[in-house]
Amino acid sequence: MWARVFMNDLALAEGLGGEIALYDIDFASAEINRRIGGRINASPYTVSEWDYKVYEHIGGALDGADFVICSILPGTFDEMEADVHLPEKYGIYQSVGDTVGPGGVLRAMRTVPIYEGFAREIKEHCPDAWVINLTNPMTVCTKTLYDVFPEIKAFGCCHEVFHAQEFLCCAAHEMLGVPRPKRQDIIIDACGINHFTWITEANYNGTDLLKILPEFIDKYYETGYCEREGIAPDGFRDDPFLYGNKVKMDLFMRFGVLAAAGDRHLVEFMNNSWYIKNKADAESWFYHLTTVDYRRKDAAQKIESSRRIADGAEPVSVKRSDEEVVELMKALLGLIPAKVSNANVVNVGQMSGLPIGSVVETNCVFSQDSLKPIVSRPLPGDVNALVLRNALNIENTYYGIKNRDSERIFEAFVNQPLCSSLSLVDARELFDSMIAATGNYLRDYYPFMRHDK
Numbered sequence: 001m002w003a004r005v006f007m008n009d010l011a012l013a014e015g016l017g018g019e020i021a022l023y024d025i026d027f028a029s030a031e032i033n034r035r036i037g038g039r040i041n042a043s044p045y046t047v048s049e050w051d052y053k054v055y056e057h058i059g060g061a062l063d064g065a066d067f068v069i070c071s072i073l074p075g076t077f078d079e080m081e082a083d084v085h086l087p088e089k090y091g092i093y094q095s096v097g098d099t100v101g102p103g104g105v106l107r108a109m110r111t112v113p114i115y116e117g118f119a120r121e122i123k124e125h126c127p128d129a130w131v132i133n134l135t136n137p138m139t140v141c142t143k144t145l146y147d148v149f150p151e152i153k154a155f156g157c158c159h160e161v162f163h164a165q166e167f168l169c170c171a172a173h174e175m176l177g178v179p180r181p182k183r184q185d186i187i188i189d190a191c192g193i194n195h196f197t198w199i200t201e202a203n204y205n206g207t208d209l210l211k212i213l214p215e216f217i218d219k220y221y222e223t224g225y226c227e228r229e230g231i232a233p234d235g236f237r238d239d240p241f242l243y244g245n246k247v248k249m250d251l252f253m254r255f256g257v258l259a260a261a262g263d264r265h266l267v268e269f270m271n272n273s274w275y276i277k278n279k280a281d282a283e284s285w286f287y288h289l290t291t292v293d294y295r296r297k298d299a300a301q302k303i304e305s306s307r308r309i310a311d312g313a314e315p316v317s318v319k320r321s322d323e324e325v326v327e328l329m330k331a332l333l334g335l336i337p338a339k340v341s342n343a344n345v346v347n348v349g350q351m352s353g354l355p356i357g358s359v360v361e362t363n364c365v366f367s368q369d370s371l372k373p374i375v376s377r378p379l380p381g382d383v384n385a386l387v388l389r390n391a392l393n394i395e396n397t398y399y400g401i402k403n404r405d406s407e408r409i410f411e412a413f414v415n416q417p418l419c420s421s422l423s424l425v426d427a428r429e430l431f432d433s434m435i436a437a438t439g440n441y442l443r444d445y446y447p448f449m450r451h452d453k
Helices: 002-011 027-041 058-062 077-090 101-125 138-148 160-176 209-220 246-255 263-269 279-284 292-311 325-332 381-402 406-414 424-437 447-452
Strands: 018-023 050-055 067-070 130-133 153-156 187-193 196-204 339-346 359-367 370-373
Touching: 002 018, 002 027, 002 050, 002 325, 018 027, 018 058, 027 050, 027 292, 050 058, 058 101, 067 101, 077 101, 077 292, 077 424, 101 138, 101 381, 101 406, 101 424, 130 138, 130 325, 138 153, 138 339, 138 359, 138 381, 153 359, 160 187, 160 196, 160 209, 187 381, 196 209, 196 263, 196 381, 209 246, 246 263, 263 381, 325 339, 325 359, 339 370, 381 406, 406 424
Parallel strands: 018 050, 067 130, 130 153
Antiparallel strands: 153 339, 187 196, 187 359, 339 359, 359 370
């Protein structure tokens, strides 16, 4: 779906054009996207036609590229099922399982070697290209690109902060009695790490929105509130990817700053006894434990829809998404004025509370061939401590993987907040069982796995 969303946005980007090189280890999937691209080109709503080509080898796709968009699933849903559901045998539940927690560590182990290869290929074939990462775990992917190719021009894009801005739009509408503002009208200062970013300032037409949040939260804390346009405030109950923002509201009441990711992500960054001790916790806090079985069914439906669109059996719908990737590309090309947006890049001092060299998410200024991080307001000390623990875990995970050091990876694994209730013995058993479950994707990269062949 990411490819189709991106292709639609490009089709509506007046002033842009060129070749879209499609590369996928599943050649047939890339070919389906090429055919969908042709149908998008033929739509009467399209204002920017593109030449879609499929490449069998990554080097051919990258040669001469101005932009590289990385969006992959590292492994299959079988591996993801082990990531998410094996820990449940030890009382560890995960609502997403792709960033931190035991699932995030194992997903990183599969992803980093792939991204090491991406970085080397980009360095060889298009070293001056802008590289935009959409893959999770976002922080580790971006870290890998910069560590292997320090001169790379890369950043990670995530839409979670946008949803928090929409939440603030709802608060402004209800508490100020104004028409619901557009997300872009809410000026924020945000900082943290991907999926655990915090809004420390929020302004709408001179009004400090964080000061009106307590009244809004008092109104909706017990019932929950969904910020998505076109969905009722309680619409989160029937959609596995939605949530009632009760965790976000609870954290704001505790810390005075607004967590900027969805609740399904937020709960995985804190001790599992806080918000995700068991399935009942998820229900009481108004979010879902999204099962991999549901993801399989959802993916099958989307793949079938893609095939039908490619075959002409289903109409193609060309409409602009809420994503900002294409707008950021236009800013980098100098086609629009400089644009401020959140991005994941290496910390060079823009976030004082986290280590230099780690990857952080803050506002950045995008202009012609330039990305400059904006120095963020410091987080409150108690919030920074929560973020720092996870940032250091991610750094430890990355360097353990880089050095193929199983013990260092395990230390990052056992220190995950979601693993707080595990004994060392149980943590080791769980780690070993998860390693074995994803072994087909690890043996070629990790010497400590090869004795299992």
